Amino acid sequence: MRVAVTGKGGSGKTTTSAIVARVFGRHGLAVVALDCDTNPNLGISLGVGSVETERLLAMRETLDDESDDGGGDHAPGWDDLLDRFGSDAPDGVRLAVVSRIENPEPGCL
Amino acid sequence: MALTPGHAGHVRPDHAPSRPASYHGPMATDHGNRHVRIAFVGKGGVGKSAIAGTFARVLARGGHDVLAIDSDPLPGLAFSLGLERSDAPIPDEAVQERAEGEDGPRFRLRDGLSAAEAVERYSVLAPDGVRFLQFGKMTTGPGTNPGALFRSQNAFRQIVHGLPEDRWSIVGDLPGGTRQPFYGWAGFATTVLIVAEPTAKSLLSARRLARMASFEKAPEQILVVANKVRRPGDVETMARRTGLAVVGAVPWDEEFADVERLGLAPIDEAPDNAAVRAVESLADALVGSLVSAVAEVPDPVS
Numbered sequence: 361m362r363v364a365v366t367g368k369g370g371s372g373k374t375t376t377s378a379i380v381a382r383v384f385g386r387h388g389l390a391v392v393a394l395d396c397d398t399n400p401n402l403g404i405s406l407g408v409g410s411v412e413t414e415r416l417l418a419m420r421e422t423l424d425d426e427s428d429d430g431g432g433d434h435a436p437g438w439d440d441l442l443d444r445f446g447s448d449a450p451d452g453v454r455l456a457v458v459s460r461i462e463n464p465e466p467g468c469l
Numbered sequence: 470m471a472l473t474p475g476h477a478g479h480v481r482p483d484h485a486p487s488r489p490a491s492y493h494g495p496m497a498t499d500h501g502n503r504h505v506r507i508a509f510v511g512k513g514g515v516g517k518s519a520i521a522g523t524f525a526r527v528l529a530r531g532g533h534d535v536l537a538i539d540s541d542p543l544p545g546l547a548f549s550l551g552l553e554r555s556d557a558p559i560p561d562e563a564v565q566e567r568a569e570g571e572d573g574p575r576f577r578l579r580d581g582l583s584a585a586e587a588v589e590r591y592s593v594l595a596p597d598g599v600r601f602l603q604f605g606k607m608t609t610g611p612g613t614n615p616g617a618l619f620r621s622q623n624a625f626r627q628i629v630h631g632l633p634e635d636r637w638s639i640v641g642d643l644p645g646g647t648r649q650p651f652y653g654w655a656g657f658a659t660t661v662l663i664v665a666e667p668t669a670k671s672l673l674s675a676r677r678l679a680r681m682a683s684f685e686k687a688p689e690q691i692l693v694v695a696n697k698v699r700r701p702g703d704v705e706t707m708a709r710r711t712g713l714a715v716v717g718a719v720p721w722d723e724e725f726a727d728v729e730r731l732g733l734a735p736i737d738e739a740p741d742n743a744a745v746r747a748v749e750s751l752a753d754a755l756v757g758s759l760v761s762a763v764a765e766v767p768d769p770v771s
Contacts (some may be wrong), residue, residue: 368543369645370514374670399512399646399677401670410673461651 361389378405385451392442393449395457402457406449416447418460504533505756506639508658508688512674513645515664516696519729520719521642522549523748526736529597531756533638536588537595538629539603540654541644542618547603550595551734557593558605559621559628576623584631587624596737600637602628629657647677655681660755661688662716665707666697675711692716694751704768717751719744720769743769 365377374397381393395402403413436444446456505528509521518539525537539546544555565579578587592600604625605618629639639657643649655661665675675693682691694717695707708715725744728735735745747769 368513368545369541370512372514397646398648398651399674401512401673404670404673410669413673461647 374401374405378402378407381406381453382449382451385453391451391453392446393453393455395455396459398459398461400457400460403447403449403455406453406455408447408449408455412447416455416457417445418457503756504634504636504638505660506634506641506658507660507662507755508641508643508650508655509662509664509694510643510650510655510678511645511664512671515645515666515671516719516729517645517664518545518642519549519725519735520664520694520696520748520751521640522546522551522734523736523745524752525550525599525640526595526597526734527749527752528638528640528756529599531752534636535597535599536592536632536637536639537599537601538625538639538641539601540622540625540641540649542607543644544603544606546642547593547595547601548732549729549734550599550601551737552593552595552601554593555603556606557591557601557603558617559587559591559624561617561620563587563591564620564624574623574626576620578624578627578631584628585633585636587628588632588637591628596734626654632657646674650678650681653686655688656686659689661691662694663691663711663713664694664696665711667695667699667703667707672707672710675707675713679711679713694719697721698769701768701770703770716754717747718769719747719751 363380365373365380367373374395377393381391385391393402393406400416400418401413403416404410442454442456446454449455507524509517509524511517522537525535529535537546537550547553547555547557563579563582564576567573567575567577578584588600588602592602595601602625604621607618629641632639641655641658643654649655650661661678661681663675663678665671679691681687691713693707693711693713693715695704695715696719698704698718699721704715704718720743722742722744724739724742725735728738728742731738735742739745
């Protein structure tokens with residue numbers, strides 16, 4: 361099952377997502393929680409704390425850097441990515457951040 | 470629908486668009502020609518629109534020509550201003566595609582249309598004479614043109630960034646999060662106000678937004694507005710955890726929240742409310758002086 365949570369800012373997407381992920385985890389499902397927000401806070405609601413939430417590198421940014429260096433011979437699989445970039449949250453949930461904005465480009469729309 | 474110059478058809482009927490002579494609040498003093506350009510940023514749901522809308526009305530009552538701008542594709546500022554519509558699309562006729570070899574974004578204001586003229590034509594008149602500018606909103610379904618919003622957004626940015634500095638005070642309400650602020654949408658602002666509430670997620674977002682200080686085109690000042698303050702010490706904690714000065718403190722207020730819930734303007738429906746008063750103080754502090762206003766913000770609940 362793959363669930364996407366959307367809505368207006370402040371409506372409770374992150375909190376809802378985190379609780380749903382934890383509940384699924386408690387039911388024994390192998391859960392991956394993907395924070396696709398450019399301002400990612402999901403880690404806080406999952407219970408890993410703000411330090412760990414900030415520590416998590418964004419997968420997309422790092423992958424972009426690697427391809428810039430010419431270092432990526434083949435695209436890594438999801439399991440590799442989650443091992444490298446993910447973090448363990450309670451109830452067996454694996455958290456990863458997809459698209460934090462690390463290097464803004466002023467003037468870009 | 471096409472907007473005609475000076476279009477005022479959506480002002481709530483019980484509000485005259487001119488400044489009320491009877492107003493004697495803190496902003497009744499004339500602020501002269503001191504223009505301000507302020508962008509409200511912060512995590513989604515912290516209260517940017519409610520504060521920005523009230524702030525814009527307060528400035529207008531103080532004698533400013535205020536342009537209130539909403540750059541959220543899911544707009545909400547208009548309700549806090551006292552309008553009954555949420556968007557104000559910039560029509561296709563205002564935009565033309567970049568010519569071959571020309572620099573800049575793909576679409577721009579058409580030849581001969583200045584930013585100042587575009588404001589006169591496409592902004593919507595709100596109570597107290599505030600002008601509201603927005604770029605349309607996300608629409609889907611048969612008959613919608615998916616490129617129209619993009620064209621309108623390009624034009625909106627050029628209007629906001631191209632306005633001469635001699636007339637308008639600008640109050641901008643950005644979408645929640647870091648995307649627009651980090652991609653230059655607050656570039657019009659000399660002052661960026663990060664609205665935060667005393668929650669971990671909001672303060673983490675505020676710390677990220679504080680990085681705007683290191684941008685090439687950084688604003689002159691980046692300050693925090695503490696919103697939904699409930700407990701003694703909240704303001705101090707927020708200053709410490711963001712590393713920024715707190716320029717205003719707005720208490721949590723049930724009446725203010727109820728008015729927002731109904732999509733109405735707090736300054737009209739709850740004019741004596743403590744949160745509205747706090748926004749008036751914020752406006753006084755920001756217009757009166759710059760960073761020196763930061764020194765003492767009374768904790769509203771201590």
